[in-house]
Amino acid sequence: MAKDPGRVLIFDTTLRDGEQSPGASLNLEEKLAIALQLARLGVDVIEAGFPFASQGDFAAVQRIAEQVGGGDGPIICGLARASRADIKAAAEAVNPAPRSRIHTFIATSDIHLEHKLRKSRSDVLEIVPEMVQYAKTFVNDVEFSCEDAGRSDPEFLYEVIELAISAGAGTINIPDTVGYTTPSEFGGLIAGINKNVPNINDAVLSVHGHNDLGLAVANFLEAVKNGARQLECTINGIGERAGNAALEELVMGLHVRRRYFNPFFGKDPESPTPLTAVRTEEITKTSRLVSNLTGMVVQPNKAIVGANAFAHESGIHQDGVLKNRLTYEIVDAQTVGLTDNRISLGKLSGRSAVRARLEELGYDLNRDDLNEAFARFKDLADRKRDITDRDLEAIVSEQVQQPEARFQLKLVQVSCGSSLKPTATVTLLDHEGKEETAVCLGTGPVDAVCSALNSLADEPNELVEFSVKSVTEGIDAMGEVTIRLRRNGKLYSGHSADTDVVVAAAQAYVNALNRLVFADEKNSIHPQRDLVQSDTRPSI
Numbered sequence: 396m397a398k399d400p401g402r403v404l405i406f407d408t409t410l411r412d413g414e415q416s417p418g419a420s421l422n423l424e425e426k427l428a429i430a431l432q433l434a435r436l437g438v439d440v441i442e443a444g445f446p447f448a449s450q451g452d453f454a455a456v457q458r459i460a461e462q463v464g465g466g467d468g469p470i471i472c473g474l475a476r477a478s479r480a481d482i483k484a485a486a487e488a489v490n491p492a493p494r495s496r497i498h499t500f501i502a503t504s505d506i507h508l509e510h511k512l513r514k515s516r517s518d519v520l521e522i523v524p525e526m527v528q529y530a531k532t533f534v535n536d537v538e539f540s541c542e543d544a545g546r547s548d549p550e551f552l553y554e555v556i557e558l559a560i561s562a563g564a565g566t567i568n569i570p571d572t573v574g575y576t577t578p579s580e581f582g583g584l585i586a587g588i589n590k591n592v593p594n595i596n597d598a599v600l601s602v603h604g605h606n607d608l609g610l611a612v613a614n615f616l617e618a619v620k621n622g623a624r625q626l627e628c629t630i631n632g633i634g635e636r637a638g639n640a641a642l643e644e645l646v647m648g649l650h651v652r653r654r655y656f657n658p659f660f661g662k663d664p665e666s667p668t669p670l671t672a673v674r675t676e677e678i679t680k681t682s683r684l685v686s687n688l689t690g691m692v693v694q695p696n697k698a699i700v701g702a703n704a705f706a707h708e709s710g711i712h713q714d715g716v717l718k719n720r721l722t723y724e725i726v727d728a729q730t731v732g733l734t735d736n737r738i739s740l741g742k743l744s745g746r747s748a749v750r751a752r753l754e755e756l757g758y759d760l761n762r763d764d765l766n767e768a769f770a771r772f773k774d775l776a777d778r779k780r781d782i783t784d785r786d787l788e789a790i791v792s793e794q795v796q797q798p799e800a801r802f803q804l805k806l807v808q809v810s811c812g813s814s815l816k817p818t819a820t821v822t823l824l825d826h827e828g829k830e831e832t833a834v835c836l837g838t839g840p841v842d843a844v845c846s847a848l849n850s851l852a853d854e855p856n857e858l859v860e861f862s863v864k865s866v867t868e869g870i871d872a873m874g875e876v877t878i879r880l881r882r883n884g885k886l887y888s889g890h891s892a893d894t895d896v897v898v899a900a901a902q903a904y905v906n907a908l909n910r911l912v913f914a915d916e917k918n919s920i921h922p923q924r925d926l927v928q929s930d931t932r933p934s935i
Protein backbone atom coordinates (compact mmCIF):
# COMPACT_ATOMS: atom_id res chain seq x y z
CA MET A 396 0.00 0.00 0.00
CA ALA A 397 1.21 3.51 -0.82
CA LYS A 398 2.71 5.62 1.96
CA ASP A 399 -0.06 6.71 4.32
CA PRO A 400 0.33 10.09 6.08
CA GLY A 401 -2.67 9.17 8.29
CA ARG A 402 -4.87 11.73 6.59
CA VAL A 403 -5.38 13.18 3.14
CA LEU A 404 -2.89 15.78 1.89
CA ILE A 405 -4.53 18.66 0.06
CA PHE A 406 -2.55 19.79 -2.98
CA ASP A 407 -4.08 22.97 -4.29
CA THR A 408 -3.61 23.70 -7.98
CA THR A 409 -5.86 26.78 -8.26
CA LEU A 410 -2.87 28.87 -9.33
CA ARG A 411 -1.73 26.38 -11.98
CA ASP A 412 -4.53 24.20 -13.38
CA GLY A 413 -7.18 26.66 -12.11
CA GLU A 414 -5.46 29.52 -13.87
CA GLN A 415 -5.61 27.48 -17.09
CA SER A 416 -9.41 28.11 -17.10
CA PRO A 417 -10.39 30.29 -20.05
CA GLY A 418 -10.32 33.93 -18.93
CA ALA A 419 -8.95 33.24 -15.47
CA SER A 420 -5.43 34.60 -15.84
CA LEU A 421 -4.11 36.37 -12.76
CA ASN A 422 -1.41 38.98 -12.21
CA LEU A 423 1.42 38.55 -9.73
CA GLU A 424 -0.28 40.45 -6.88
CA GLU A 425 -3.48 38.47 -7.36
CA LYS A 426 -1.57 35.17 -7.30
CA LEU A 427 0.22 36.22 -4.16
CA ALA A 428 -3.06 37.22 -2.46
CA ILE A 429 -4.57 33.83 -3.32
CA ALA A 430 -1.47 31.94 -2.19
CA LEU A 431 -1.48 33.75 1.17
CA GLN A 432 -5.13 32.85 1.61
CA LEU A 433 -4.47 29.21 0.64
CA ALA A 434 -1.83 29.12 3.37
CA ARG A 435 -4.40 30.44 5.86
CA LEU A 436 -6.82 27.80 4.64
CA GLY A 437 -4.23 25.18 5.58
CA VAL A 438 -3.53 23.36 2.33
CA ASP A 439 -0.47 21.10 2.39
CA VAL A 440 0.91 21.95 -1.05
CA ILE A 441 0.42 24.97 -3.30
CA GLU A 442 1.13 24.34 -6.97
CA ALA A 443 2.03 27.97 -7.64
CA GLY A 444 2.35 27.75 -11.43
CA PHE A 445 4.31 26.51 -14.41
CA PRO A 446 7.55 28.54 -14.20
CA PHE A 447 8.79 27.75 -17.71
CA ALA A 448 5.62 29.27 -19.25
CA SER A 449 6.92 32.85 -19.20
CA GLN A 450 9.06 35.17 -17.15
CA GLY A 451 5.87 36.46 -15.51
CA ASP A 452 4.85 32.96 -14.41
CA PHE A 453 8.39 32.31 -13.17
CA ALA A 454 8.38 35.54 -11.13
CA ALA A 455 5.00 34.72 -9.57
CA VAL A 456 6.13 31.25 -8.44
CA GLN A 457 9.35 32.71 -7.07
CA ARG A 458 7.52 35.43 -5.12
CA ILE A 459 5.13 32.88 -3.64
CA ALA A 460 8.09 30.67 -2.70
CA GLU A 461 9.70 33.68 -0.97
CA GLN A 462 6.64 34.95 0.86
CA VAL A 463 4.24 32.09 1.46
CA GLY A 464 6.28 28.99 2.09
CA GLY A 465 7.81 29.89 5.50
CA GLY A 466 7.42 28.24 8.92
CA ASP A 467 5.15 25.25 8.85
CA GLY A 468 3.40 26.79 5.83
CA PRO A 469 2.62 24.83 2.70
CA ILE A 470 5.12 23.17 0.38
CA ILE A 471 5.53 25.36 -2.73
CA CYS A 472 5.50 23.38 -5.94
CA GLY A 473 6.29 24.25 -9.56
CA LEU A 474 5.09 22.25 -12.56
CA ALA A 475 7.54 21.07 -15.23
CA ARG A 476 7.15 18.94 -18.34
CA ALA A 477 9.62 16.07 -18.45
CA SER A 478 12.38 18.22 -19.92
CA ARG A 479 15.58 19.62 -18.47
CA ALA A 480 14.77 23.25 -19.26
CA ASP A 481 11.34 23.03 -17.59
CA ILE A 482 12.73 21.25 -14.55
CA LYS A 483 15.56 23.75 -14.15
CA ALA A 484 13.13 26.69 -14.35
CA ALA A 485 10.83 25.08 -11.78
CA ALA A 486 13.80 24.38 -9.49
CA GLU A 487 14.99 27.99 -9.62
CA ALA A 488 11.51 29.37 -9.07
CA VAL A 489 10.67 27.26 -5.99
CA ASN A 490 14.17 27.49 -4.54
CA PRO A 491 13.43 30.30 -2.01
CA ALA A 492 10.74 28.20 -0.27
CA PRO A 493 11.89 26.35 2.86
CA ARG A 494 9.92 23.35 1.60
CA SER A 495 9.79 23.08 -2.16
CA ARG A 496 8.66 20.49 -4.69
CA ILE A 497 9.10 19.89 -8.42
CA HIS A 498 6.15 18.26 -10.13
CA THR A 499 7.16 16.74 -13.44
CA PHE A 500 4.92 14.86 -15.83
CA ILE A 501 4.67 13.03 -19.13
CA ALA A 502 1.71 11.45 -20.88
CA THR A 503 1.33 7.67 -20.69
CA SER A 504 -1.80 6.93 -22.74
CA ASP A 505 -1.31 5.56 -26.24
CA ILE A 506 -3.53 8.28 -27.67
CA HIS A 507 -1.30 11.02 -26.20
CA LEU A 508 1.91 9.19 -27.09
CA GLU A 509 0.90 8.69 -30.71
CA HIS A 510 -0.86 11.96 -31.49
CA LYS A 511 0.62 14.51 -29.09
CA LEU A 512 4.14 13.45 -28.14
CA ARG A 513 4.90 11.17 -31.10
CA LYS A 514 6.88 8.96 -28.73
CA SER A 515 6.86 5.25 -28.04
CA ARG A 516 6.24 3.56 -24.72
CA SER A 517 9.92 2.68 -24.54
CA ASP A 518 10.84 6.35 -25.03
CA VAL A 519 8.71 7.14 -21.98
CA LEU A 520 10.35 4.37 -19.96
CA GLU A 521 13.70 6.03 -20.68
CA ILE A 522 12.65 9.63 -20.10
CA VAL A 523 10.85 9.13 -16.77
CA PRO A 524 13.74 7.93 -14.57
CA GLU A 525 16.15 10.33 -16.25
CA MET A 526 13.94 13.36 -15.57
CA VAL A 527 12.99 12.33 -12.03
CA GLN A 528 16.68 11.88 -11.22
CA TYR A 529 17.44 15.25 -12.77
CA ALA A 530 14.74 16.91 -10.65
CA LYS A 531 16.20 15.20 -7.58
CA THR A 532 19.50 17.00 -8.16
CA PHE A 533 17.65 20.22 -7.22
CA VAL A 534 15.11 19.20 -4.59
CA ASN A 535 14.43 16.27 -2.36
CA ASP A 536 10.70 16.36 -2.93
CA VAL A 537 9.77 15.26 -6.46
CA GLU A 538 6.29 14.41 -7.68
CA PHE A 539 5.75 12.53 -10.91
CA SER A 540 2.47 12.44 -12.90
CA CYS A 541 1.39 10.09 -15.67
CA GLU A 542 -0.74 12.46 -17.75
CA ASP A 543 -3.96 10.86 -19.05
CA ALA A 544 -3.50 7.94 -16.64
CA GLY A 545 -7.27 7.45 -16.72
CA ARG A 546 -6.98 6.26 -20.35
CA SER A 547 -3.58 4.55 -20.04
CA ASP A 548 -2.94 0.83 -20.14
CA PRO A 549 -2.68 -0.11 -16.42
CA GLU A 550 0.15 -2.61 -17.07
CA PHE A 551 2.21 0.13 -18.70
CA LEU A 552 1.35 2.53 -15.86
CA TYR A 553 2.67 0.04 -13.30
CA GLU A 554 6.01 -0.10 -15.14
CA VAL A 555 6.30 3.69 -15.42
CA ILE A 556 5.39 4.24 -11.77
CA GLU A 557 7.87 1.65 -10.53
CA LEU A 558 10.67 3.37 -12.46
CA ALA A 559 9.65 6.84 -11.22
CA ILE A 560 9.69 5.67 -7.60
CA SER A 561 13.04 3.90 -8.03
CA ALA A 562 14.42 7.16 -9.45
CA GLY A 563 13.32 9.01 -6.30
CA ALA A 564 9.78 10.33 -6.82
CA GLY A 565 8.13 10.62 -3.39
CA THR A 566 4.65 11.30 -4.77
CA ILE A 567 3.02 9.55 -7.71
CA ASN A 568 0.08 11.36 -9.20
CA ILE A 569 -2.63 9.65 -11.25
CA PRO A 570 -4.52 12.19 -13.37
CA ASP A 571 -7.83 11.58 -15.06
CA THR A 572 -6.83 14.33 -17.48
CA VAL A 573 -9.97 14.30 -19.59
CA GLY A 574 -12.46 13.42 -16.84
CA TYR A 575 -13.32 10.12 -18.53
CA THR A 576 -13.42 7.54 -15.75
CA THR A 577 -16.27 6.55 -13.46
CA PRO A 578 -15.85 6.28 -9.67
CA SER A 579 -15.56 2.49 -9.57
CA GLU A 580 -13.12 2.46 -12.48
CA PHE A 581 -10.96 5.15 -10.91
CA GLY A 582 -11.03 3.47 -7.51
CA GLY A 583 -10.10 0.20 -9.26
CA LEU A 584 -7.17 1.89 -11.01
CA ILE A 585 -5.81 3.12 -7.65
CA ALA A 586 -6.33 -0.31 -6.08
CA GLY A 587 -4.52 -1.91 -9.04
CA ILE A 588 -1.55 0.43 -8.67
CA ASN A 589 -1.36 -0.31 -4.96
CA LYS A 590 -1.44 -4.03 -5.66
CA ASN A 591 0.84 -4.28 -8.68
CA VAL A 592 3.61 -1.71 -8.23
CA PRO A 593 6.20 -3.47 -6.04
CA ASN A 594 7.75 -0.30 -4.51
CA ILE A 595 4.48 1.66 -4.14
CA ASN A 596 4.85 1.92 -0.36
CA ASP A 597 7.83 4.24 -0.91
CA ALA A 598 5.57 6.96 -2.34
CA VAL A 599 2.35 8.83 -1.53
CA LEU A 600 -0.32 8.07 -4.11
CA SER A 601 -2.07 11.19 -5.39
CA VAL A 602 -5.00 11.86 -7.72
CA HIS A 603 -5.81 14.69 -10.10
CA GLY A 604 -9.00 14.78 -12.13
CA HIS A 605 -11.15 16.87 -14.39
CA ASN A 606 -14.88 17.28 -14.26
CA ASP A 607 -15.91 16.70 -17.88
CA LEU A 608 -18.61 14.24 -16.79
CA GLY A 609 -19.19 15.89 -13.40
CA LEU A 610 -17.53 12.94 -11.63
CA ALA A 611 -14.23 14.37 -10.38
CA VAL A 612 -15.13 14.60 -6.68
CA ALA A 613 -16.87 11.21 -6.68
CA ASN A 614 -13.83 9.67 -8.40
CA PHE A 615 -11.48 11.15 -5.81
CA LEU A 616 -13.52 9.89 -2.86
CA GLU A 617 -13.45 6.41 -4.35
CA ALA A 618 -9.68 6.80 -4.84
CA VAL A 619 -9.31 7.73 -1.15
CA LYS A 620 -11.09 4.51 -0.20
CA ASN A 621 -8.51 2.65 -2.26
CA GLY A 622 -5.44 4.31 -0.76
CA ALA A 623 -5.00 7.69 -2.48
CA ARG A 624 -3.60 10.08 0.13
CA GLN A 625 -3.08 13.29 -1.80
CA LEU A 626 -5.89 15.09 -3.62
CA GLU A 627 -5.09 17.66 -6.30
CA CYS A 628 -7.93 20.12 -6.41
CA THR A 629 -8.89 23.75 -6.93
CA ILE A 630 -11.01 26.33 -5.15
CA ASN A 631 -14.52 26.44 -6.67
CA GLY A 632 -13.43 23.56 -8.94
CA ILE A 633 -11.98 25.91 -11.56
CA GLY A 634 -9.56 24.55 -14.18
CA GLU A 635 -9.22 23.36 -17.76
CA ARG A 636 -12.59 22.93 -19.55
CA ALA A 637 -15.16 21.75 -16.97
CA GLY A 638 -12.62 22.29 -14.21
CA ASN A 639 -10.96 20.18 -11.53
CA ALA A 640 -12.27 18.42 -8.45
CA ALA A 641 -13.44 21.17 -6.06
CA LEU A 642 -11.38 21.48 -2.88
CA GLU A 643 -14.32 22.61 -0.75
CA GLU A 644 -16.45 19.62 -1.79
CA LEU A 645 -13.69 17.11 -1.10
CA VAL A 646 -12.77 18.61 2.26
CA MET A 647 -16.37 18.90 3.43
CA GLY A 648 -17.20 15.44 2.07
CA LEU A 649 -14.40 13.94 4.16
CA HIS A 650 -15.37 16.13 7.13
CA VAL A 651 -19.13 15.57 7.17
CA ARG A 652 -18.88 11.85 6.35
CA ARG A 653 -15.89 11.20 8.62
CA ARG A 654 -17.56 8.20 10.20
CA TYR A 655 -17.89 6.60 6.78
CA PHE A 656 -14.32 7.36 5.67
CA ASN A 657 -12.43 6.77 8.94
CA PRO A 658 -12.19 2.97 8.54
CA PHE A 659 -10.43 3.40 5.17
CA PHE A 660 -7.64 5.11 7.15
CA GLY A 661 -7.58 2.24 9.64
CA LYS A 662 -9.35 4.44 12.22
CA ASP A 663 -12.29 3.82 14.44
CA PRO A 664 -15.45 5.23 12.76
CA GLU A 665 -15.98 7.53 15.76
CA SER A 666 -12.47 9.01 15.66
CA PRO A 667 -12.85 12.81 15.80
CA THR A 668 -9.44 13.52 14.23
CA PRO A 669 -9.96 15.46 11.00
CA LEU A 670 -9.07 13.71 7.75
CA THR A 671 -7.52 16.87 6.25
CA ALA A 672 -5.57 19.78 7.75
CA VAL A 673 -7.83 22.38 6.13
CA ARG A 674 -9.34 25.11 8.37
CA THR A 675 -12.86 24.79 7.06
CA GLU A 676 -13.90 28.24 8.43
CA GLU A 677 -11.65 29.80 5.76
CA ILE A 678 -13.46 28.09 2.86
CA THR A 679 -16.06 30.77 2.08
CA LYS A 680 -13.55 33.61 2.14
CA THR A 681 -11.14 31.71 -0.10
CA SER A 682 -13.92 30.90 -2.53
CA ARG A 683 -14.96 34.56 -2.80
CA LEU A 684 -11.40 35.77 -3.26
CA VAL A 685 -10.74 33.28 -6.05
CA SER A 686 -14.05 34.07 -7.74
CA ASN A 687 -13.46 37.83 -7.56
CA LEU A 688 -9.91 37.70 -8.86
CA THR A 689 -10.41 35.13 -11.60
CA GLY A 690 -13.81 36.48 -12.69
CA MET A 691 -15.13 32.89 -12.54
CA VAL A 692 -18.57 33.40 -11.04
CA VAL A 693 -19.75 30.65 -8.67
CA GLN A 694 -23.10 29.18 -9.69
CA PRO A 695 -25.76 29.79 -6.98
CA ASN A 696 -26.49 26.09 -6.55
CA LYS A 697 -22.81 25.09 -6.25
CA ALA A 698 -22.23 22.73 -3.31
CA ILE A 699 -20.67 24.32 -0.19
CA VAL A 700 -19.88 27.77 -1.65
CA GLY A 701 -22.88 28.62 -3.86
CA ALA A 702 -25.14 31.48 -2.70
CA ASN A 703 -28.01 29.01 -2.25
CA ALA A 704 -26.02 26.27 -0.53
CA PHE A 705 -27.30 27.32 2.88
CA ALA A 706 -30.48 29.15 1.86
CA HIS A 707 -33.78 27.59 2.86
CA GLU A 708 -36.18 28.98 0.37
CA SER A 709 -39.22 26.77 0.61
CA GLY A 710 -41.61 27.19 3.54
CA ILE A 711 -41.55 23.55 4.56
CA HIS A 712 -37.75 23.59 4.75
CA GLN A 713 -37.69 26.80 6.79
CA ASP A 714 -40.21 25.34 9.20
CA GLY A 715 -38.16 22.16 9.58
CA VAL A 716 -34.88 24.04 10.03
CA LEU A 717 -36.38 26.27 12.69
CA LYS A 718 -37.57 23.21 14.64
CA ASN A 719 -34.29 21.38 14.23
CA ARG A 720 -31.51 22.39 11.86
CA LEU A 721 -30.65 18.75 11.17
CA THR A 722 -33.94 18.15 9.34
CA TYR A 723 -32.55 19.68 6.16
CA GLU A 724 -28.97 20.75 6.90
CA ILE A 725 -25.96 18.46 6.88
CA VAL A 726 -23.37 21.24 7.11
CA ASP A 727 -23.50 24.07 9.62
CA ALA A 728 -22.89 27.28 7.66
CA GLN A 729 -20.46 28.47 10.32
CA THR A 730 -18.21 25.47 9.70
CA VAL A 731 -17.34 26.93 6.30
CA GLY A 732 -17.01 30.46 7.66
CA LEU A 733 -20.38 31.70 6.50
CA THR A 734 -21.23 33.96 9.40
CA ASP A 735 -24.02 36.53 9.42
CA ASN A 736 -22.62 39.59 7.75
CA ARG A 737 -21.44 41.20 10.91
CA ILE A 738 -21.90 44.96 10.87
CA SER A 739 -18.41 46.04 11.67
CA LEU A 740 -17.73 49.62 10.69
CA GLY A 741 -19.37 52.90 9.79
CA LYS A 742 -18.72 56.44 8.63
CA LEU A 743 -16.98 57.45 11.86
CA SER A 744 -14.61 54.49 12.04
CA GLY A 745 -10.95 55.46 11.88
CA ARG A 746 -7.98 54.08 10.02
CA SER A 747 -6.84 51.83 12.87
CA ALA A 748 -10.31 50.29 13.23
CA VAL A 749 -10.33 49.50 9.52
CA ARG A 750 -6.82 48.07 9.70
CA ALA A 751 -7.71 45.95 12.73
CA ARG A 752 -10.82 44.52 11.05
CA LEU A 753 -8.89 43.83 7.85
CA GLU A 754 -6.24 42.01 9.88
CA GLU A 755 -8.93 39.94 11.60
CA LEU A 756 -10.19 39.06 8.13
CA GLY A 757 -6.67 37.95 7.17
CA TYR A 758 -5.56 40.96 5.10
CA ASP A 759 -2.18 42.24 6.25
CA LEU A 760 -1.77 45.29 4.01
CA ASN A 761 1.35 47.39 3.59
CA ARG A 762 1.17 51.14 4.26
CA ASP A 763 0.28 52.20 0.71
CA ASP A 764 -2.33 49.50 0.23
CA LEU A 765 -3.86 50.32 3.59
CA ASN A 766 -4.03 54.00 2.69
CA GLU A 767 -5.79 53.13 -0.53
CA ALA A 768 -8.17 50.71 1.19
CA PHE A 769 -9.00 53.35 3.79
CA ALA A 770 -9.72 55.98 1.12
CA ARG A 771 -12.05 53.53 -0.61
CA PHE A 772 -13.66 52.66 2.70
CA LYS A 773 -14.33 56.36 3.44
CA ASP A 774 -15.77 56.84 0.00
CA LEU A 775 -18.07 53.87 0.48
CA ALA A 776 -19.05 54.96 4.00
CA ASP A 777 -20.31 58.26 2.56
CA ARG A 778 -22.76 56.33 0.45
CA LYS A 779 -23.54 53.27 2.59
CA ARG A 780 -24.54 53.36 6.24
CA ASP A 781 -23.02 50.11 7.53
CA ILE A 782 -19.89 48.58 6.09
CA THR A 783 -19.82 44.81 6.45
CA ASP A 784 -16.96 42.33 6.27
CA ARG A 785 -18.03 41.42 2.74
CA ASP A 786 -17.86 45.07 1.71
CA LEU A 787 -14.31 45.27 3.06
CA GLU A 788 -13.37 42.10 1.21
CA ALA A 789 -14.78 43.55 -2.01
CA ILE A 790 -12.72 46.73 -1.53
CA VAL A 791 -9.47 44.86 -0.93
CA SER A 792 -9.91 42.23 -3.62
CA GLU A 793 -10.39 45.01 -6.16
CA GLN A 794 -7.13 46.66 -5.19
CA VAL A 795 -4.98 43.69 -6.15
CA GLN A 796 -6.38 43.75 -9.69
CA GLN A 797 -4.84 47.14 -10.41
CA PRO A 798 -1.01 46.88 -10.60
CA GLU A 799 -0.62 46.25 -14.32
CA ALA A 800 -3.07 48.98 -15.31
CA ARG A 801 -2.75 50.44 -18.81
CA PHE A 802 -5.95 52.42 -18.32
CA GLN A 803 -7.39 54.08 -15.26
CA LEU A 804 -11.01 55.12 -14.95
CA LYS A 805 -11.17 58.80 -13.96
CA LEU A 806 -14.85 59.60 -14.47
CA VAL A 807 -18.08 57.97 -15.48
CA GLN A 808 -21.42 59.74 -15.80
CA VAL A 809 -24.64 58.51 -17.34
CA SER A 810 -28.01 59.97 -18.09
CA CYS A 811 -30.86 57.57 -18.71
CA GLY A 812 -34.51 57.07 -17.94
CA SER A 813 -37.86 56.34 -19.58
CA SER A 814 -37.79 59.31 -21.94
CA LEU A 815 -34.04 59.73 -22.36
CA LYS A 816 -31.57 58.15 -24.76
CA PRO A 817 -28.97 56.46 -22.52
CA THR A 818 -25.80 58.56 -22.79
CA ALA A 819 -22.44 57.98 -21.08
CA THR A 820 -19.51 60.33 -20.56
CA VAL A 821 -16.29 58.54 -19.66
CA THR A 822 -12.77 59.79 -18.95
CA LEU A 823 -9.79 57.43 -19.08
CA LEU A 824 -6.22 58.08 -18.03
CA ASP A 825 -3.61 56.04 -19.89
CA HIS A 826 -0.24 54.84 -18.60
CA GLU A 827 1.50 57.86 -20.10
CA GLY A 828 -0.71 60.19 -18.07
CA LYS A 829 -2.84 61.27 -21.04
CA GLU A 830 -6.50 61.94 -20.20
CA GLU A 831 -9.21 61.50 -22.81
CA THR A 832 -12.99 61.79 -22.66
CA ALA A 833 -15.66 60.22 -24.87
CA VAL A 834 -19.43 60.55 -24.97
CA CYS A 835 -21.52 57.71 -26.43
CA LEU A 836 -25.14 56.68 -26.75
CA GLY A 837 -26.21 53.11 -26.05
CA THR A 838 -29.18 50.79 -25.80
CA GLY A 839 -28.90 51.16 -22.02
CA PRO A 840 -26.54 52.89 -19.56
CA VAL A 841 -24.07 50.00 -19.38
CA ASP A 842 -23.99 49.64 -23.16
CA ALA A 843 -23.33 53.39 -23.47
CA VAL A 844 -20.48 53.18 -20.91
CA CYS A 845 -18.89 50.18 -22.67
CA SER A 846 -19.09 51.92 -26.07
CA ALA A 847 -17.44 55.03 -24.64
CA LEU A 848 -14.68 52.94 -23.02
CA ASN A 849 -14.09 51.00 -26.23
CA SER A 850 -13.83 54.15 -28.29
CA LEU A 851 -11.13 55.46 -25.94
CA ALA A 852 -9.17 52.26 -25.40
CA ASP A 853 -9.16 51.21 -29.05
CA GLU A 854 -8.57 47.57 -28.13
CA PRO A 855 -10.99 45.49 -30.26
CA ASN A 856 -12.96 42.97 -28.19
CA GLU A 857 -16.33 41.34 -27.83
CA LEU A 858 -18.32 41.45 -24.58
CA VAL A 859 -19.35 37.86 -23.86
CA GLU A 860 -20.51 37.99 -20.25
CA PHE A 861 -21.93 40.62 -17.95
CA SER A 862 -23.18 39.62 -14.54
CA VAL A 863 -24.29 41.66 -11.53
CA LYS A 864 -24.95 40.43 -8.02
CA SER A 865 -25.27 42.20 -4.72
CA VAL A 866 -22.47 41.85 -2.16
CA THR A 867 -24.83 42.07 0.81
CA GLU A 868 -28.52 42.54 1.39
CA GLY A 869 -30.27 45.93 1.60
CA ILE A 870 -31.14 48.78 -0.69
CA ASP A 871 -27.72 50.43 -0.28
CA ALA A 872 -25.81 47.19 -0.95
CA MET A 873 -22.79 47.22 -3.24
CA GLY A 874 -23.32 45.59 -6.62
CA GLU A 875 -20.57 43.28 -7.87
CA VAL A 876 -20.07 43.21 -11.62
CA THR A 877 -18.11 40.59 -13.52
CA ILE A 878 -17.33 41.15 -17.17
CA ARG A 879 -15.72 38.83 -19.69
CA LEU A 880 -14.27 40.06 -22.95
CA ARG A 881 -13.12 37.92 -25.87
CA ARG A 882 -10.33 38.67 -28.32
CA ASN A 883 -8.81 36.17 -30.76
CA GLY A 884 -10.69 33.32 -29.06
CA LYS A 885 -9.27 34.14 -25.61
CA LEU A 886 -11.30 35.35 -22.63
CA TYR A 887 -10.35 38.14 -20.23
CA SER A 888 -12.29 38.92 -17.10
CA GLY A 889 -12.72 41.98 -14.92
CA HIS A 890 -14.50 42.43 -11.63
CA SER A 891 -15.53 45.39 -9.53
CA ALA A 892 -17.94 46.39 -6.76
CA ASP A 893 -19.63 49.71 -6.03
CA THR A 894 -22.91 50.97 -4.61
CA ASP A 895 -23.56 52.25 -8.15
CA VAL A 896 -23.71 49.29 -10.57
CA VAL A 897 -22.94 51.50 -13.57
CA VAL A 898 -19.70 52.64 -11.92
CA ALA A 899 -18.94 49.01 -11.00
CA ALA A 900 -19.60 47.99 -14.62
CA ALA A 901 -17.28 50.70 -15.95
CA GLN A 902 -14.50 49.74 -13.54
CA ALA A 903 -14.95 46.00 -14.25
CA TYR A 904 -14.73 46.75 -17.97
CA VAL A 905 -11.51 48.74 -17.47
CA ASN A 906 -10.08 45.91 -15.34
CA ALA A 907 -10.88 43.42 -18.12
CA LEU A 908 -9.32 45.72 -20.75
CA ASN A 909 -6.16 46.01 -18.66
CA ARG A 910 -5.94 42.26 -18.42
CA LEU A 911 -6.50 41.88 -22.16
CA VAL A 912 -3.74 44.33 -23.03
CA PHE A 913 -1.34 42.79 -20.53
CA ALA A 914 -2.02 39.19 -21.60
CA ASP A 915 -1.66 40.07 -25.25
CA GLU A 916 1.84 41.30 -24.55
CA LYS A 917 2.67 38.12 -22.71
CA ASN A 918 3.89 35.16 -24.69
CA SER A 919 3.17 32.12 -22.59
CA ILE A 920 3.51 28.34 -23.02
CA HIS A 921 0.72 25.91 -22.11
CA PRO A 922 2.13 22.96 -20.12
CA GLN A 923 -0.07 20.34 -21.71
CA ARG A 924 -0.81 21.57 -25.22
CA ASP A 925 2.60 22.94 -26.21
CA LEU A 926 5.31 20.43 -26.89
CA VAL A 927 8.78 20.70 -25.41
CA GLN A 928 10.69 22.46 -28.15
CA SER A 929 12.97 25.13 -26.84
CA ASP A 930 15.21 25.65 -23.89
CA THR A 931 14.38 29.32 -23.62
CA ARG A 932 11.60 30.64 -21.50
CA PRO A 933 9.40 33.17 -23.33
CA SER A 934 9.70 36.71 -22.02
CA ILE A 935 6.87 39.08 -21.11
Ligand code: KIV
Binds near residue numbers: 500543571573
Ligand atom coordinates in the same frame (compact mmCIF):
# COMPACT_ATOMS: atom_id res chain seq x y z
O1 KIV B 1 -4.81 17.15 -16.05
C1 KIV B 1 -3.62 16.80 -15.99
O2 KIV B 1 -3.24 15.70 -16.39
C2 KIV B 1 -2.66 17.75 -15.46
C3 KIV B 1 -1.26 17.26 -15.26
C4 KIV B 1 -0.26 18.26 -15.70
C5 KIV B 1 -1.07 16.85 -13.83
O3 KIV B 1 -3.01 18.87 -15.15
Ligand code: ZN
Binds near residue numbers: 605
Ligand atom coordinates in the same frame (compact mmCIF):
# COMPACT_ATOMS: atom_id res chain seq x y z
ZN1 ZN C 1 -5.22 18.98 -14.96
